[in-house]
Amino acid sequence: MRTAAHRANARKLILMAALVLLAAAAYLLVEVNPKYFSYAMSLRIPKLIVMLIAAFSIGGASIVFQSIINNTIVTPCLLGMNSLYTLIHTAVVFVAGSGSILAANANVSFAVDLVIMGVAATLIYGYLFQKTNHNVLYVLLIGTVLTSFFGSIQSTLTRVMDPNEYDTLLTTLVASFSNVNSEIILFSLAVLAVLIFALRRDLALLDVLTLGKAQATNLGVDYDRSIRRLLLGVTLAIAVATAMVGPISFMGLIIANLSRQLLKTYRHSQLILGSVFFGMIILVAGQLIVEHVYSYAIPISVFITVGGGIYFLYLLLTKRRV
Amino acid sequence: MKVTELTKQYDGKTVVDSVSFEIPKGKVLSLIGPNGAGKSTVMGIISRLIARDAGLVDFEGQDISRWKSKELSKRLAILTQSNQIQMKLTVRELVAFGRFPYSGGRITAEDEAIIDQAITYMELDEMQDRFIDELSGGQRQRAMIAMVIAQDTEFVLLDEPTNNLDIYHATNMMKIVRRLCDELGKTVILVLHEINYAAFYSDYICAFADGKIAKFGTVKEVMTRQTLSQIYKVDFEIMEIEGKPLSIYY
Numbered sequence: 001m002r003t004a005a006h007r008a009n010a011r012k013l014i015l016m017a018a019l020v021l022l023a024a025a026a027y028l029l030v031e032v033n034p035k036y037f038s039y040a041m042s043l044r045i046p047k048l049i050v051m052l053i054a055a056f057s058i059g060g061a062s063i064v065f066q067s068i069i070n071n072t073i074v075t076p077c078l079l080g081m082n083s084l085y086t087l088i089h090t091a092v093v094f095v096a097g098s099g100s101i102l103a104a105n106a107n108v109s110f111a112v113d114l115v116i117m118g119v120a121a122t123l124i125y126g127y128l129f130q131k132t133n134h135n136v137l138y139v140l141l142i143g144t145v146l147t148s149f150f151g152s153i154q155s156t157l158t159r160v161m162d163p164n165e166y167d168t169l170l171t172t173l174v175a176s177f178s179n180v181n182s183e184i185i186l187f188s189l190a191v192l193a194v195l196i197f198a199l200r201r202d203l204a205l206l207d208v209l210t211l212g213k214a215q216a217t218n219l220g221v222d223y224d225r226s227i228r229r230l231l232l233g234v235t236l237a238i239a240v241a242t243a244m245v246g247p248i249s250f251m252g253l254i255i256a257n258l259s260r261q262l263l264k265t266y267r268h269s270q271l272i273l274g275s276v277f278f279g280m281i282i283l284v285a286g287q288l289i290v291e292h293v294y295s296y297a298i299p300i301s302v303f304i305t306v307g308g309g310i311y312f313l314y315l316l317l318t319k320r321r322v
Numbered sequence: 323m324k325v326t327e328l329t330k331q332y333d334g335k336t337v338v339d340s341v342s343f344e345i346p347k348g349k350v351l352s353l354i355g356p357n358g359a360g361k362s363t364v365m366g367i368i369s370r371l372i373a374r375d376a377g378l379v380d381f382e383g384q385d386i387s388r389w390k391s392k393e394l395s396k397r398l399a400i401l402t403q404s405n406q407i408q409m410k411l412t413v414r415e416l417v418a419f420g421r422f423p424y425s426g427g428r429i430t431a432e433d434e435a436i437i438d439q440a441i442t443y444m445e446l447d448e449m450q451d452r453f454i455d456e457l458s459g460g461q462r463q464r465a466m467i468a469m470v471i472a473q474d475t476e477f478v479l480l481d482e483p484t485n486n487l488d489i490y491h492a493t494n495m496m497k498i499v500r501r502l503c504d505e506l507g508k509t510v511i512l513v514l515h516e517i518n519y520a521a522f523y524s525d526y527i528c529a530f531a532d533g534k535i536a537k538f539g540t541v542k543e544v545m546t547r548q549t550l551s552q553i554y555k556v557d558f559e560i561m562e563i564e565g566k567p568l569s570i571y572y
Contacts (some may be wrong), residue, residue: 207427220392220394
């Protein structure tokens, strides 16, 4: 069905894509000294790509996650990947020291993050799904408990840590787009591509899955299987984004809801695109402001957390039915 | 469709106890009984939403668990009570989901024609572009039925379709059930709480008590003073209106 609303949404998405391009161009070209053009590009292009990948995985994962849970005010933060990330980094610095190759080398540190988070996600959530008879809400509850569990261990570690070590650690615990290199980018792209390929059938079923278990089953869809696979995919996508830029998945709440508000549709192909584009605009434009207006004084995650918090309150207060 | 020795336990408590019956084709069959008698569980098992512990559900010569879910969804449609749809979905888009088993996400011209028919049949033409969450309970229920019609199945299973509807909408719903059977030739199986709706609009009634079938038969056979009093454990009077037995309980 190609309805008028569908076409209007397609136009909105094209406009957003144009805005993304505009923001990207501005990010690359603002205040570039022509003398050092290629040097500036070698710094800015990898950062831009990282932001785009992070926005892509967080935007996509958030919409999918909300649709699986059937609730539009949840974020994949609830799965505990953020606090697992902070725990991994704290533990590495605590055990091996900030000078060790595990903490200092970005490639190694990325690999460690991804492997631990990927294995933990697969084991914990794969197991929980069977144990709880595919009850997503239990899984969510346990995710919340795990979040505070990881958080408690992490804060215990930081309490007994050398203050100097803690200082170095702190910089890796806030989202940032510096210190990325091309190997990480290629590797993340490969992981995401495999993920999307493996889940392509389940992603195509998202529209039907949101009708709920009974209706999806009625329409011939294996609901439990698809939900389990998608939830695993969400966790891994968030793990990739977090390992790459740090804990930032709270942004998912904002961009997913902005996309739902703007597009007012059930079609996930459009919702996901909208959410991804919003993420790209926010990250790239935000980073542009951070670098050129505030000269790196404030990290972008501060803006996202403050803005996201206010938007979250707005959502809670205006939604009658949650 | 034939059910044999169906059994289901929850935490050691038997809620469905070797239930066997055969569903007559092209008729309306109502499952009635007090709360906890097992009628909804039986409905859930024959619609593959609930796993059974023992027994067979034979559908067209093959057990229901051996059918491919996709094939089954072209033969058997289910409508449950919980229809809280959180998405921004218009009536027409909801009805279009009924075509999913046939054409996946891609709606063909033929599908469009069937969707149009279903919408007109349920008199939803004027509100087909409205969002589901803006409709009243009765309208939403009609939209769900339109989706079931678009699904174009021989069997339709409805779990308490009159629940939460006022007398006007509930009666309309029962008339629709009758039309699904008489005009569209579908076999309709429904779980009902109101005995008199079952009596007036069904061909057959299957009455449950304590997880077992207390009585299965035509409306006249089941709607007797003795049977109903035994099942519900209250006093009944049976009257006849338009040639159909109706009950009064007090």
